[in-house]
Amino acid sequence: MSGKGQNLYRQAKKLIPGGTQLLSKRPEFLLPELWPSYYSHAKGIEVHDLDGNTYLDMSHNGVGTCILGAADPDVNKAVHEAIDNGTMSTLNCPEEVELAELLVELHPWSDMVRFARCGGEAMAIATRIARASTGKDIIAFCGYHGWHDWYISANLADESTLDGHLLPGLSPAGVPRALKGTALPFKYNKLEELEKIVREQDGKLAAIIMEPIRSSEPEPGFLEGVRKIADKTGAVLIFDEVTSGFRVCAGGIHLQLGVNPDIVVFAKSISNGYPMAAIVGTEKVMNAAQDSFISSTYWTERVGTVAALATIKKFRDQKVNEHLIHIGTRIQEGWKKAAEATGLAIHVDGIPPLSHFTVKTDDPPAAHTFFVQSMLERGYLSGMVFYGTFAHTDKHVDDYLAAVTEVFADLTKALEDGTLTAKLKGPTIHTGFHRLS
Numbered sequence: 436m437s438g439k440g441q442n443l444y445r446q447a448k449k450l451i452p453g454g455t456q457l458l459s460k461r462p463e464f465l466l467p468e469l470w471p472s473y474y475s476h477a478k479g480i481e482v483h484d485l486d487g488n489t490y491l492d493m494s495h496n497g498v499g500t501c502i503l504g505a506a507d508p509d510v511n512k513a514v515h516e517a518i519d520n521g522t523m524s525t526l527n528c529p530e531e532v533e534l535a536e537l538l539v540e541l542h543p544w545s546d547m548v549r550f551a552r553c554g555g556e557a558m559a560i561a562t563r564i565a566r567a568s569t570g571k572d573i574i575a576f577c578g579y580h581g582w583h584d585w586y587i588s589a590n591l592a593d594e595s596t597l598d599g600h601l602l603p604g605l606s607p608a609g610v611p612r613a614l615k616g617t618a619l620p621f622k623y624n625k626l627e628e629l630e631k632i633v634r635e636q637d638g639k640l641a642a643i644i645m646e647p648i649r650s651s652e653p654e655p656g657f658l659e660g661v662r663k664i665a666d667k668t669g670a671v672l673i674f675d676e677v678t679s680g681f682r683v684c685a686g687g688i689h690l691q692l693g694v695n696p697d698i699v700v701f702a703k704s705i706s707n708g709y710p711m712a713a714i715v716g717t718e719k720v721m722n723a724a725q726d727s728f729i730s731s732t733y734w735t736e737r738v739g740t741v742a743a744l745a746t747i748k749k750f751r752d753q754k755v756n757e758h759l760i761h762i763g764t765r766i767q768e769g770w771k772k773a774a775e776a777t778g779l780a781i782h783v784d785g786i787p788p789l790s791h792f793t794v795k796t797d798d799p800p801a802a803h804t805f806f807v808q809s810m811l812e813r814g815y816l817s818g819m820v821f822y823g824t825f826a827h828t829d830k831h832v833d834d835y836l837a838a839v840t841e842v843f844a845d846l847t848k849a850l851e852d853g854t855l856t857a858k859l860k861g862p863t864i865h866t867g868f869h870r871l872s
């Protein structure tokens with residue numbers, strides 16, 4: 436089923452520490468020893484592996500990057516033109532001014548924009564700008580924000596600090612111990628935890644960093660309370676919309692939630708698979724970027740910029756958000772219906788464009804492995820998350836949900852008769868941070 440891909444992955448693990456460049460693309464997180472692992476080409480939601488198998492992507496579609504579907508023709512046309520006109524030059528590409536203007540227009544509270552290429556680095560830039568603008572060091576944060584020192588330093592105090600925010604078991608090896616105590620976590624919807632940090636830090640807070648929403652809705656008054664605390668202490672409020680941006684509306688989801696940050700960060704959802712990131716903020720805060728050295732050669736290349744312009748314009752003109760919400764809502768309802776019909780206990784959450792479920796059982800990794808294995812056999816790249824794209828159709832959803840219902844029924848039976856482990860064709864999925872051997 437996945438011969439060439441797994442052979443190549445075995446070779447990769449000898450040449451590339453950890454096997455892949457992104458933890459969540461490790462085959463061990465999806466279907467150890469059986470995941471196809473590599474693709475030869477992808478179009479829309481069709482993915483072709485190295486053995487000539489074709490799958491439909493009902494999983495995260497490039498970790499949430501391909502909101503229009505893989506190799507979108509309109510975005511690719513803009514990129515091809517940029518390639519033909521030169522993607523790099525001694526001069527700057529004019530499109531970056533157009534993109535800055537578009538992002539400010541979509542976020543009327545903002546005035547200025549800086550660009551980068553990845554989410555984690557864009558969050559590191561936003562953090563630097565906040566520290567430069569306030570002259571303070573301490574960061575209060577909630578959720579996941581990338582791999583950089585400012586963030587992973589939270590695990591220096593206690594290696595389990597980030598367990599609820601990131602993956603359990605993440606070691607901060609290599610992060611300077613001097614950063615201990617500079618990044619302090621609070622939980623989503625727990626205003627009192629943020630208030631405690633503010634009290635204890637006594638005026639030293641540079642920024643409050645969080646996703647405005649991810650798996651759960653904000654409780655009434657939570658985001659407004661965070662905004663008030665930021666204003667009172669003078670901390671910069673940074674919304675990380677690397678994943679939530681451009682899913683439910685053209686721009687950040689905060690536009691719908693009615694609370695504005697001082698900086699919002701976008702990355703993977705703005706450019707349909709081409710690297711691009713934007714740090715969008717008020718003039719007052721963003722101008723501090725001039726007081727610090729924040730500069731990189733490839734932040735000036737042209738492909739990411741034109742891909743973002745083409746993606747955002749198509750998103751806005753074709754109301755892609757409405758499609759993502761429609762498809763995601765159908766998936767969430769379909770999972771629940773299939774579970775009810777087959778007697779499987781599951782938990783579903785997430786905003787519709789970023790949906791996920793878990794099986795409620797004593798051994799979730801085994802149940803999840805069985806699900807991925809059985810869906811792969813039916814021609815689906817499928818896990819516990821579903822990130823919708825403009826390329827998903829109602830027919831895709833109908834066929835997928837029919838397959839899910841079959842697999843849920845098999846899973847329920849295997850759980851009932853105790854044969855689940857025996858039915859797994861390889862090891863169970865990894866759930867925490869592991870060194871690969």
Ligand SMILES: Cc1ncc(COP(=O)(O)O)c(C=O)c1O
Nearest residue numbers: 553554555579580581675677678
């Ligand atoms: C909320 C959030 N912030 C930051 C990041 C890091 O982005 P990247 O993987 O592009 O560095 C991610 C990636 O998943 C994310 O979901």
